Amino acid sequence: MSVERWGHASPVGKPLVTAPFVFFSSLAVVALALSAKRLLGGLAFTGMNDDYAIGVWKTFNVMVLTALGSSALAVGLLTWVFNQKQFHVIMRASLSSSLLFYGTGMFALGFDVGRPWNFYNVLLPWRWNLHSALLEISVCMTSYVSIFLLYENLPQVLPEGWVRRIKPAYPYMVAMAFLLPIMHQSSLGSLMVLAGAKVHPLWQTQMLPAFYLMQAIICGFASMIILLMVTCLAWSRPMDVTLLGGLSRFMAWGSAGFVVLRFLDIMVRGQLALAFQLTWYAVLFHAENLFVLVPALVLFNERLRLSPRILFVTAVLTAIGGLTYRFSPTTFAFRYGKASIYFPSLGELLMCLGYIGLAVALFIVAARQFAILPDRIHD
Amino acid sequence: MSDPNHPTINQQLKRSGSSRRDFITLCGKLMVAAPFGLAITNFISPEAVAAVVGKARRPSVIWLHMQDCTGCTETLLRTSEPDLATLIFDVISLDYHETVMAASGADAEAALRDAMALNDGKYVLVVEGSIPTGEAGTYLKIAGRKGTDLLADVSAHAAAVIAIGSCASWGGIPSSGPNPTGAVGVDALVRNKPVVNLPGCPPNPYILLGTILEYATTGKLPKLDALGRPLFAYDRLIHDHCPRRAHFDAGRFATRFGDDGHRNGWCLYKLGCKGPVTHAPCSTRHFNEVVDAWPIGIGHPCFGCAEKSVGYTIPQFTLAPINDPKPTSMYPPITTPRGIVEAASAGTAGLVGGILLGAGYVAARKFPSSATAAAPPPSSEDVSDTGAES
């Protein structure tokens, strides 16, 4: 059997309305209906309370899913900055999936904030509080999604003539499309630094911005591997294991570096003992690290790297570990030791899942219609 | 100047040989009834009060009965110092009062005319009872005159008008639904001069005496609230001045007459006490000159007799609204845990997690374990339903 190699992207084609598409679209409709209800009724129906003032929409749809949606950053940096030209063929898939994850994340955020009509202040620089990490996120994420990432996705949908017209700006837009996510993915970490002692010492560190950024890139790789493998499986498309294996090598280096730095950080801050006490926090700490480290160690082996099953499982484990790491400081490790709890209400959870369903449904539409997913070269 | 027809109280007391001691005791009781808010009690001893009040001209008082039960008269008669005669002849000059005056019939009518003529423009008119306005006011006729006409006539020549009791203040019992006689209070009919309302069923008599003597001594009526009630007596809710308030704040309520809470003197709110919506001085000025002789004091919830829209309107055992809730005497802990886990939500989350894990397992099995066995030949675009998760 010949080994498949990807050469260019191609649309998946019809039919559009299949069982999975209907399923995800239904989820999306439920979310949109509940969103309308939230607009009219306020936020009391959620599980959020004054002790846990940010809920799954912010901690999951934004913090976690934009990590999955950082494949545009991760793969883009590899391809353009570090000149790994072999990954050009998957750039389209990473750009469109990132746009959808970010877009639906911002959409969820729009329904999460309590006074969205004042968001126009983001356009008035004299009102910006430059000390605030959240301001940084507001400005950068909004402009990233609405301008730069969107621009990068245009060549996939525009006709040739238009693409030619927008090309001159391309390098400058892409440079911003690297700078901005570096800034706001790290600022997502800075958010929890301000919470100070409310975050458990195993997570609270001045390195949070760096760690969040690293995990964004690691999860960007992981999500790309998972996305490509699942779509190949679901739509019976040829799968380039060599390329995916190559990508996973970078993911492994990133994961290993993350775990090493995290332990160094714990030691420097003198919190190593906490990691070895018999508490759920220690268990979570080790789980987060193991879920990214063990796959990384496996993926350092070239032969294992080229096994599709191993690729898939390690990518999934890495994603779980990385997403848990980004999720913990705002939830499990937040207000540790205190009696209050937070769990999303049913409506809140359905909205969270529905926004994801919206992203998936839109991705299905886009992948079928446009040349996004990579394919082998047909001569 | 010394006018034999209009002596000062001191002169009158001397002339009649009445006990000055009793007058001073009266002044002491006025100080209790009006600890603040009246000029005449703003002194440090009953003697000082007596010195000032004594110099006032003995006020002429004309007392009209309308649709009344005479209870407000009875309350006045329950003063023991000074005795009734001293009170109605020396301290005030009760020139017309259908219950206690000796005259009747034509003599009574003449007494009213003479009293009005002798003190024209100077007498204090006290009205007891509501005035019926239904059927053109024919429900009440005294000596052939309608109550409305009588009131209009006598009040026109009065220096001050005092409505004593809830009936005269806002209609009282006769005005409670369906108000068949069209009973109204004095101030609904007397519009051209200030009317002092002293609601209560009956009110404490020293409130009345304090008001009359304040007017007689200073020439001014006491400060009134928006409903014409003197602030010195009606500025507070019973609830805000109640000796059982601590029990209310602590949540100690009597729930049935005779239960342990009731026997222990606990708060009567749950038995329908209208203290929270009733402005009246009863909690500190009791009745019949007996300590604790007032409804709550004897273990019966206040029924709001003094307050329009409460007394004879809201049923006894209906709980009164608390319009200005104050903190309870119970304390919250230093921290209060928040948040619940909705079962349906936890279940859904678990289900979703399980589905994802299951789908992941199935997908992992579908992937071949080595590269050379990978990549099936390109086939038709059937979508497998392991779920197009991404």
Added chain:
Amino acid sequence: MTLTRRDVFRSIGCGSIAAVAAAVPLAASSAKTKTDDLGLLYDATVCIGCKACVGACASANGLEPDTALSGGIWQMPTDLNPQTKNIISVYHSDDGTEASFMKRQCMHCVDPACASGCPFGALSKGKFGIVEWNGNLCIGCRFCEISCPFDVPRFEWAKFNPKIVKCELCRHRLANGSQPACTEVCPVGAVIFGTRAQLLQEAHRRIAAHPGKYYQDRVYGEHDLGGTQVIYLSHVPFAKLGLPETGDESPAHYGSKVHSVIYKGMAVPVMVYAGLAALMRRRFRIHEEEARAEEKKTGRQEQL
């Protein structure tokens, strides 16, 4: 394609910028007090738990008393909430030997975490150092609730037009020359009002006059968390009263150390962008050349 040396040096360059940025200033707080900063001194040894301040606060601030738990008859909040800007709670030790009341409201920190994190400065230190909320700038993100070490700001979850509710030292009454409602109504002077300097002086006077009476002979808020304008004296440990004992560095300072250095004057982002843009321009030009060559050879258009 392998990494070129250029690429490696580029990444080291970015790393060293990060290393420089990690050199942080030593001060524990990025803010200074002003002489007219106003505050409160609450002496838990004097408080009798009468809760007059709770009722007075609600009426002075036009808040509906929270009667939900009592079925409408008492003001009975269990914690600060959108109808309760000030609350008295009680602490009992397990063995019953220690007890104290505790008054909780906004601490009006010298270097507030909430104001540091608020994206458009809806929460900011205004006149007299009072931390004020401005509804025109607030987007309802609730980051202030996350960052406040004292868990003070409260969000009106159920409202369509939700506000952030917290004590603002009755600044509307200060404007009329009155005191805050709580200090005015306190019958025993457990909570008093003045400038922070005056209150600290008074607190130290009390400690000096009664050695051993006050916990650790210490005024809470003098240095804690960068200093607060509402300061506390207590005979029981401050931690038991719910006050965080996490050191003298303000969370705002801890939280902005790295951020403020990296983004100072936006120098680093601009430099990084300049580098990236220059690099991208070169890469893109080469990419376009190769794509054109490929198109000539195979007829396939590039997919950007």
